[in-house]
Amino acid sequence: MRRSLIVTVAAAVAMVLLAMLVPMAVLLRDYALEDRLSRAALEVQATEAAVSRYGTDRGDLGQYLLGVNRGDGVRTTVLYPDDISVGPDPGEDYDTVQARNTGLARIDDVDEGVEFLVPVSLGGSSAAPADTPVIRVVVERPGLESGIVRSLVVLLLLGVLLLLGALVLADRLGRSFVQPVRALASYAGQLGSGRRPSSPTPDGPPEVRELGAALDRLVDRIEVLLERERAGVSDLSHRLRTPITALRLRTEGLADPGERERLGADLDHLEAMVDHVVREARRSEREGLVASCDALALAAERAAFWEPLAEDQGRAFSVSLTPGDGRVRAAEEDVRAVLDVLLDNVFSHTPEGTTVRVAGAPLPDGGVELVVEDDGPGFPAGVDVTGRGTSGAGSTGLGLAIVEQTATESGGGLLVEASASGGGRVVVRLGPPA
Numbered sequence: 001m002r003r004s005l006i007v008t009v010a011a012a013v014a015m016v017l018l019a020m021l022v023p024m025a026v027l028l029r030d031y032a033l034e035d036r037l038s039r040a041a042l043e044v045q046a047t048e049a050a051v052s053r054y055g056t057d058r059g060d061l062g063q064y065l066l067g068v069n070r071g072d073g074v075r076t077t078v079l080y081p082d083d084i085s086v087g088p089d090p091g092e093d094y095d096t097v098q099a100r101n102t103g104l105a106r107i108d109d110v111d112e113g114v115e116f117l118v119p120v121s122l123g124g125s126s127a128a129p130a131d132t133p134v135i136r137v138v139v140e141r142p143g144l145e146s147g148i149v150r151s152l153v154v155l156l157l158l159g160v161l162l163l164l165g166a167l168v169l170a171d172r173l174g175r176s177f178v179q180p181v182r183a184l185a186s187y188a189g190q191l192g193s194g195r196r197p198s199s200p201t202p203d204g205p206p207e208v209r210e211l212g213a214a215l216d217r218l219v220d221r222i223e224v225l226l227e228r229e230r231a232g233v234s235d236l237s238h239r240l241r242t243p244i245t246a247l248r249l250r251t252e253g254l255a256d257p258g259e260r261e262r263l264g265a266d267l268d269h270l271e272a273m274v275d276h277v278v279r280e281a282r283r284s285e286r287e288g289l290v291a292s293c294d295a296l297a298l299a300a301e302r303a304a305f306w307e308p309l310a311e312d313q314g315r316a317f318s319v320s321l322t323p324g325d326g327r328v329r330a331a332e333e334d335v336r337a338v339l340d341v342l343l344d345n346v347f348s349h350t351p352e353g354t355t356v357r358v359a360g361a362p363l364p365d366g367g368v369e370l371v372v373e374d375d376g377p378g379f380p381a382g383v384d385v386t387g388r389g390t391s392g393a394g395s396t397g398l399g400l401a402i403v404e405q406t407a408t409e410s411g412g413g414l415l416v417e418a419s420a421s422g423g424g425r426v427v428v429r430l431g432p433p434a
Contacts, residue, residue, distance in 0.1 A: 002174030009170035010163065017159040028151050032142035037114060040074050040139045044118050047076050047135050051120045062086050073113075073140040078120075080133045089136055100132050113141040180204030184212055191219060237278045244271055276402065292433035295335050295368040296326030299360045302339040306347070313352040324362035328430035330410040335430070338406050341399040342372040342426050350376030350423070366432025367412060373425035378418050403428060 047068065054061045061078060065087050068076050077087025079096055099106055099117040108115045116137035183200035190197040199216050202209045244267060251263040303319045310317035328335065346356050359371040403426070404414040411431025419425040 002171070002178045005174040005177075006167055006170045009166050013163050013166040017162060021155055021159050024155055025152055028155075029142050033113070033139070036073050036139045036142070039072075040114075040116055040137045043068055043074060043076055044116055044135055044137050047078065047137075048118060048120050051078055051133055051135065052122065055122060058084075058086050073142065075138045075140075077136045077138075078133050079136055081131055087136070089138060092134075096134050096136065100134050103132065110138065112138055114139040176204060177208070180208045180212070184208070184215060187212075188215065233278055237274055240274050241271075244274070291331040291334075292327055292329055293332040293335055294326045295328045295330070295370065295430050296321050296324070296360050296362070298332060298335045299326075299339060299358065299370055302336060302343065303358050306343045309347060310356060313347070315353060316355040318355075318357045320357070320359045322361035325366070326360070326362060326368050327433045328368050328410055328412075329433045330406055330430055334406045338403045338428060339370070339372075341403050342370075342428070345399060345426075346372065346374045346376070346424070350374050354423070355421075363429065363432075367410070368430050370428045370430070371425065372428075373419040374423040375419065375421040376423040378422055378424050379416060400426075406430075 047065075050061060050064045054064070058080075065076055065078065069088055075088050077085055077089040079085045079090075079092055081100070083090075083092060085091065095106065095108055095115075095117055099119050103119050103121070105116070105118040108117070116135070116139070118135045118137075119132045120135060121132060180200070180203045183203070187197055187200050200212065202212055248264070248267050251260055251267065254260040254263070300319070300321055303317075307317050307319075330338075343356070343358075346354070350356075355375040357371075357373050361369055363369055400414070400416070407414045407428050407430060412429035414429075415427040417425050417427070
């Protein structure tokens with residue numbers, strides 16, 4: 001907006017200056033020509049008096065004309081009969097002869113500018129037209145003389161100064177609009193990334209101040225609604241845990257072991273779902289709108305956590321993490337949950353002694369790829385192990401569904417396939433941070 005305002009003002013001022021300076025330059029030339037014509041009229045009168053005074057003494061008259069013709073665009077010549085002349089423009093033409101014969105002065109336009117022809121009566125016996133000298137004064141049209149060039153340069157400098165002044169004013173005006181808007185944009189960009197930032201000081205035009213006040217009211221309203229939602233979810237979780245606990249106690253009192261185990265698994269599934277709902281409801285409070293973490297560091301941490309269990313079960317446990325930028329667009333808790341789910345699946349659904357491999361590496365376009373594979377029996381055929389509530393090994397089926405959701409929400413994806421040895425291989429791609 002600021003640049004557009006400056007360009008618009010520059011274009012408008014430039015057009016106005018052109019519309020003013022071009023006519024003023026033309027007027028300067030006209031004024032210069034009029035000034036020369038006025039001086040030429042005065043020189044005609046002075047030269048006429050000199051011709052009358054010197055008469056036929058062309059030497060003194062020549063000295064006088066040398067002083068008159070100073071090269072300032074006005075040339076004076078005295079033309080005598082019999083093609084005798086004194087001055088820079090010798091030679092008679094038809095107009096000169098006409099002026100001598102008629103005794104009338106005339107002004108004509110010529111190629112160089114304007115020409116004055118003034119016959120001078122010497123009186124006495126030389127009053128005959130054939131003996132009358134004629135004063136020729138040629139006024140050249142002004143060109144790029146020093147005076148005109150100086151005036152044009154002054155006009156041009158004034159135009160440039162006006163243009164620069166207009167651009168400075170436009171920049172100041174644009175800044176008064178842009179800076180408050182940028183402050184509001186920065187404030188809006190920080191919302192949801194953590195604690196609420198301090199509101200910018202109301203500044204700028206009334207419309208911008210109204211926008212800032214409206215944004216503050218909107219943020220206050222959203223915070224109230226989020227707080228009510230969190231309180232409602234927390235209250236719901238507490239309300240659900242009481243009947244779940246009661247059901248678990250009754251289940252443990254069943255005489256049939258098979259029925260007791262089946263109902264206990266259903267209660268475990270229900271409790272996991274409640275925990276998941278509560279965790280998702282508190283996500284915005286926990287991580288804000290822009291979550292990020294170092295997935296490679298978390299992978300090393302979780303691998304170190306699970307390694308003692310692998311040693312107890314006699315498993316070969318290898319970890320291969322490529323150094324690099326491991327930041328991803330996901331919360332630390334979610335990445336920990338992804339790694340724990342994948343390793344828990346391996347430890348829970350493969351025989352003891354089965355090899356486990358964990359790998360991680362940064363992706364070329366940002367983000368991280370995590371791989372967990374084993375040499376076990378692999379995933380059940382014909383079963384969508386990432387579907388909620390779907391499992392081929394007696395689990396809740398929620399784990400890989402959570403992994404897929406985390407990967408997808410980060411801008412990545414999930415790939416479930418067989419390893420080179422026929423076991424399970426899960427590839428999780430987490431997208432780069434926003």
